[in-house]
């Protein structure tokens with residue numbers, strides 16, 4: 001069994017993620033990413049410098065170069081895909097459920113909730129278009145996103161969500177009874193029914209990322225790998241980004257490190273996000289008998305309604321990918337307990353898979369914001385985009401598109417996603433204590449309420 005050992009970097013502890021190995025995962029075994037592109041070895045002038053070579057960094061560079069003819073370069077501390085973009089579950093979704101659309105309508109107003117829904121929907125279509133137009137062979141699976149109710153109360157809430165989506169957002173959300181779920185999708189032993197939305201889908205996230213990298217390179221944009229920005233000096237609105245072996249002099253800088261943004265890189269970001277570890281296991285391929293015994297009859301992507309959610313999908317080679325929360329601190333990320341917990345949860349959902357072996361186990365950082373929505377924000381030539389809260393595979397594409405517009409001074413929709421900075425966490429130094437308390441609250445709520 002392969003167990004990732006690379007998770008020593010902790011963004012709340014370390015000030016730079018340099019010289020770290022790629023995460024080995026199921027995905028990294030499906031594609032050879034080739035040799036690194038060159039690192040920065042001299043002084044380079046550019047209009048916009050992008051720090052971070054994940055989905056957001058690459059696509060922001062792509063849109064700036066392709067749509068706006070801006071001179072841009074990408075600086076990545078390690079290899080492209082060191083961060084979450086090569087570690088995720090590959091769900092392309094238009095909402096993670098952390099903050100429902102009816103909650104958004106209450107927090108802001110209905111028009112704002114509709115506006116955010118429209119941006120998230122556009123994000124899913126955008127990814128689909130990019131895959132098609134650029135012939136990215138990232139194994140898109142059948143369309144559909146199932147949200148599984150883990151108790152009767154959650155089922156009633158899903159019915160309410162379906163009504164809200166149909167009535168106010170004009171979209172289709174199908175409520176599935178337990179017997180429909182069992183007949184058509186899976187024999188899930190902890191489910192009370194489900195909500196099905198028909199435009200989520202699964203992809204191979206690393207193949208998608210390498211497809212984006214090729215798109216950027218075709219625009220002639222330099223992607224400097226193994227180039228960690230270690231200091232940043234601003235003088236009269238001009239930025240000097242200094243790495244071990246070179247420097248970039250830029251008019252504007254965007255830090256697109258998301259959950260991998262080290263502390264003190266960008267003071268506009270410090271204290272505005274909480275990096276959360278998510279852990280994934282992938283089983284050995286399921287046999288025809290095991291598929292039948294667990295009733296797994298779908299390649300759609302699945303998440304449940306727990307506070308501490310589990311997410312899963314059947315991969316093209318019939319392995320089951322199963323994910324959920326990981327450790328709180330980076331130093332604990334690879335302790336066996338997190339894999340064991342996932343295996344236990346998987347077995348509770350599908351007891352027929354009790355003895356199935358686990359072939360892969362890895363983890364990575366997700367960035368959460370205090371208000372549970374992403375923020376794509378630019379001020380005085382310095383910007384960031386973070387806090388996708390589990391929908392970064394899709395939303396990173398929309399964020400990159402909008403950030404490129406902001407950088408060249410074009411208008412973007414007047415939504416809290418784009419016109420307000422991510423709120424600061426109060427007592428930011430205690431974020432992890434808050435997270436620990438939240439996990440205990442979630443554990444109790446998921447079991448007893």
Ligand SMILES: Cc1cc2nc3c(=O)[nH]c(=O)nc-3n(C[C@H](O)[C@H](O)[C@H](O)COP(=O)(O)OP(=O)(O)OC[C@H]3O[C@@H](n4cnc5c(N)ncnc54)[C@H](O)[C@@H]3O)c2cc1C
Pocket residue numbers: 016017051052053054055056057075076077078079080081082083084085086087088089090091092093227228229230256257258259260261262265278279280323363364365366367388389390391392393394395396
């Ligand atoms: C286990 C897991 C499962 C997930 N599953 C899903 C899912 O199924 N669907 C979904 O939508 N989202 C999912 N996500 C979230 C999603 O992967 C992220 O939101 C998304 O990949 C963020 O992309 P990004 O480009 O913004 O950041 P990243 O991909 O994290 O890239 C940031 C990059 O910045 C670089 N960097 C940081 N500091 C510096 C520096 N000083 N100098 C140079 N480079 C620097 C890092 O090396 C890193 O490569 C998951 C995340 C994890 C960890």
